[in-house]
Amino acid sequence: MLLCLPGLNSAQDYLEVTAPGNRQPQLAIAPPVPLSGTHNAELGKTITDIFAFDLTLAGQFTVMPSPPGETRTGIRAGEFDLAPWQAAGANLLVKSGYIDNGATITMEFRFFDVSRGKELVVKRFTGKRNDQRKIVHMFSNEILSATTGETGPFTGKTAFVSTASGNKEIYLMDYDGYNVQRLTKNGSINLNPDFSPSGKELIYTSYKRRNPDLYRRELLTGAEARISSHPGINVTGAWSPDGSRIALAMSKDGNSEIYTISKDGKQVVRLTKNEAIDVSPAWSPDGSRIAFVSDRLGKPQIFVMNADGSHVTRLTTSGTYNVSPRWSPKGNTIAYCRQEGGFQIHVINVDGSNDIKLTSDGSNEHPRWSPDGRFITFSSSRAGKEGIYVMRSDGTGQVRVSRGSSADSHPTWSPHW
Secondary structure, eight states: OOEEOTTOOOOOSOOOOOOSTTOOOEEEEOOOEESSSOOOHHHHHHHHHHHHHHHHHHOSSEEEOOOTTOOOSOOSTTSSOSHHHHHHTOSEEEEEEEEEOSSEEEEEEEEEETTTTEEEEEEEEEEEGGGHHHHHHHHHHHHHHHHHSSOOOTTOEEEEEEOTTSSBEEEEEETTSOSOEEOOOSSSBEEEEEEOTTSSEEEEEEEEESEEEEEEEETTTOOEEEEEOOSSOEEEEEEOTTSSEEEEEEOTTSSOEEEEEETTSOSOEEOOOSSSOEEEEEEOTTSSEEEEEEOTTSSOEEEEEETTSOSOEEOOOSSSOEEEEEEOTTSSEEEEEEEESEEEEEEEETTSOOOEEOOOSSOEEEEEEOTTSSEEEEEEOTTSSOEEEEEETTSOSOEEOOOSSSOEEEEEEOSOO
């Protein structure tokens, strides 16, 4: 259990970070120091590496090394000199200290506006030793909150499909690829995980009883229920924003159509009614509309309809094969994949305007947004086998987070963990 001591956050509102000219603010990460006890070089490197990864990915800053004249003692205002940081051109500074108690760990973080000589955020956490990565991610979130007014998504988890066991099983990991945990162990094919709005449950399709059925799994207990097992497909399940309904594609009435079901699999409602193949529903953030894929015009394209199935309109008008839509958390854009040799990820405004290609290297699929809409996780074959990647929502900062040699795909980012 993590404990964050109250009363240590000195930031009253978010800071509009600026730097001379048009350059990004320079953010420095000071080497972590022991607040008591002995120095732990490995822990210090872990803290520094996590901050560097999170804050570089954020795209708000240029992360810079420590200046040569900086002393490593003290993290509180008055315990160290800001002059070396100012002389090196740092605009912002992260100071951190730790107390390593073996089984437990305490970390204290302080975020400074170097230019103004002002302390912006202070947090102190105590948790189990294996919470160390989560604790640092939590303060990265605080830094984004202090500089943008909106917390970061760095404590999120990614559910994904991996062949690490020899079969396609569902796994869970930190968003940056650490702390991998295997969830399913059925030796079959498992696909398309999707988090509930609370982040406490997953749905996914499994062939473990031969038919592609939809399952719901509680992450804490591992309890599992088969919630849609109609003959034919029960695939591409997606939770509604309020957690009360699940949209999915089923072929129980002949061809593949979009339906909704309650979370226990009851209250089946058919939304689409045509001879085409309709799959991959994706809810708008307010739950009023659903994007989906249909070949009703000959080739797969993205369509949007009201959540009751009415008022179907075509979204994509370019490209001949467009699939895998996912609505952004802010509701203004939809990410999807277009076949262009391999697949590439695009984003498009919900009115069909401003279609932008985000990827170009290898084949890239299954885009899923971070809960704050800043980032997109996706799978890519650019390094040979499929792996999980993360990028900013404008396509910049693309970085691989898969750390094994298996083929990894179908990622989805959890709500705040």
